[in-house]
Amino acid sequence: MARVLSATYDELVEKAQRVFWLNGYKGISAKELSEELGVSSSTIYTKYPKEMLFMDSLDYYTSTYSDPFLKGLRESTEGIKSLQEFFYALIEALLDRTFPKSCLMVNTIVEMRVENQDIIQKYHSYISKLSDSYKVVLRKAHKLGQIKDENRIDAYAEFLLGMIFSLSIFYKIQDKSELKKYVDEQLKLID
Amino acid sequence: MRYKEYNTNRVLEQAIRLFWQNSFMGCSINTLVEKTGVNRFSLYHEFENKEGILYASLKLYKERYCNRKFDILKEEGDIQKVLKKFYLSFLQNDDIIPGCYFIHIGTELADSDEKIKGILEEYLLEMEELFVDILNRNEYPNEESVTISKHLVGLFCTSTSFCLIHSESQRDQYIENGINVIFGTNG
Numbered sequence: 126m127a128r129v130l131s132a133t134y135d136e137l138v139e140k141a142q143r144v145f146w147l148n149g150y151k152g153i154s155a156k157e158l159s160e161e162l163g164v165s166s167s168t169i170y171t172k173y174p175k176e177m178l179f180m181d182s183l184d185y186y187t188s189t190y191s192d193p194f195l196k197g198l199r200e201s202t203e204g205i206k207s208l209q210e211f212f213y214a215l216i217e218a219l220l221d222r223t224f225p226k227s228c229l230m231v232n233t234i235v236e237m238r239v240e241n242q243d244i245i246q247k248y249h250s251y252i253s254k255l256s257d258s259y260k261v262v263l264r265k266a267h268k269l270g271q272i273k274d275e276n277r278i279d280a281y282a283e284f285l286l287g288m289i290f291s292l293s294i295f296y297k298i299q300d301k302s303e304l305k306k307y308v309d310e311q312l313k314l315i316d
Numbered sequence: 317m318r319y320k321e322y323n324t325n326r327v328l329e330q331a332i333r334l335f336w337q338n339s340f341m342g343c344s345i346n347t348l349v350e351k352t353g354v355n356r357f358s359l360y361h362e363f364e365n366k367e368g369i370l371y372a373s374l375k376l377y378k379e380r381y382c383n384r385k386f387d388i389l390k391e392e393g394d395i396q397k398v399l400k401k402f403y404l405s406f407l408q409n410d411d412i413i414p415g416c417y418f419i420h421i422g423t424e425l426a427d428s429d430e431k432i433k434g435i436l437e438e439y440l441l442e443m444e445e446l447f448v449d450i451l452n453r454n455e456y457p458n459e460e461s462v463t464i465s466k467h468l469v470g471l472f473c474t475s476t477s478f479c480l481i482h483s484e485s486q487r488d489q490y491i492e493n494g495i496n497v498i499f500g501t502n503g
Contacts, residue, residue, distance in 0.1 A: 148341060149339050149341065149342070149424060150339075151338050151339040151341075151342030152339045152340070152341030152342045152424065153341070153342075154342075226427050227423065227427075231423070231477060232423055232424075234477055234478065234480055234481055235415070235419065235420055235423045235424075235477050235480070236339060236420075236423070236424070238414075238415065238480045238481065239480065239481060245481055248481055249481075274502075277502065280493050280496070280497065280502075281497065283490065283493050284493060284494055284497040286474075286478065287470065287471065287473075287474035287478060287494060290473055290474040290477045290478045291469075291470035291471070291473040291474050293423070293473075293477070294419065294422060294423070294436075294440075294473040294477075295470070295473070297422065297426040297427060297433060297436065298426070298433060298436060298437040298440070307466060307467075307470065310463060310466070310467065311467065311470070314467070314497050314498060314500065315497075
């Protein structure tokens, strides 16, 4: 896909990403989007279409919010305890609105389901990055003696993929201590 | 009663599909008027505003589509099989859009609309209680049932979001794995 790599475009993507995070893709029209971004509507209709901004917003989101988070997780050394810290940090980000509304990838899955193949491609690479990071930590947990059966690592990694999805709903209706308890109990299931 | 000349539930059926497919914020009252063929005055007379239509549509969705899925949890048989059947019932393509309308609307609006937040909370609580019941019937001690139920609700949230992009075999495997981990049964 052709990209316009001017500073202006990058700034627009950064702003657009936040707008989509709060409104979803369908929840905002091209005209409203142009108003939020402070550009003319013809810019959105002709130069930087809404769909292009959305796709690049998803990339911006993963590279800004998700990748550094996951890199830290992969480099962690304490196995299950590192996972606990990782999920606690996610809870904080959800509650203090560092993540203004849930997780953008989760919101997008719920909103767009299987309507757009390009988006599905992006999920798959996002999910496999997530799953690989969990496996790295789970292997360390196994070395630390926290997981008995090495053969269960893939099953546990798959199970943990659900955590960002369930927390993305639960943070809306539960308080911090309930959320942390949920995380602790989920991690206890991994043994 | 001129405004009752149309069928309320027929309007709400349309509303469920429109809000689900276009998102609530992405579906204008004009679209509702166009798709239902009911004029704006009648819609407002009956439901007050667009939010009123949304709340009523959630209620109808619960009655028409969820209750019979919730009833699966009252069936006898192997508990893990019953649970799997329950989760999968939300992902089938036969009666309505796969997924869960409550999760969909909750994802979009529970942060900004207190009423939706309450509706979502109540919905998941009812489900949690049904999980406790089925566990108790299967002779799990009460304390354990309460804990397991929370994680079964978590798996519900995941299966009606993450699993939407899965193939049939992937979701089957994902849900089965989830149940196994929660129950500590290794496949």
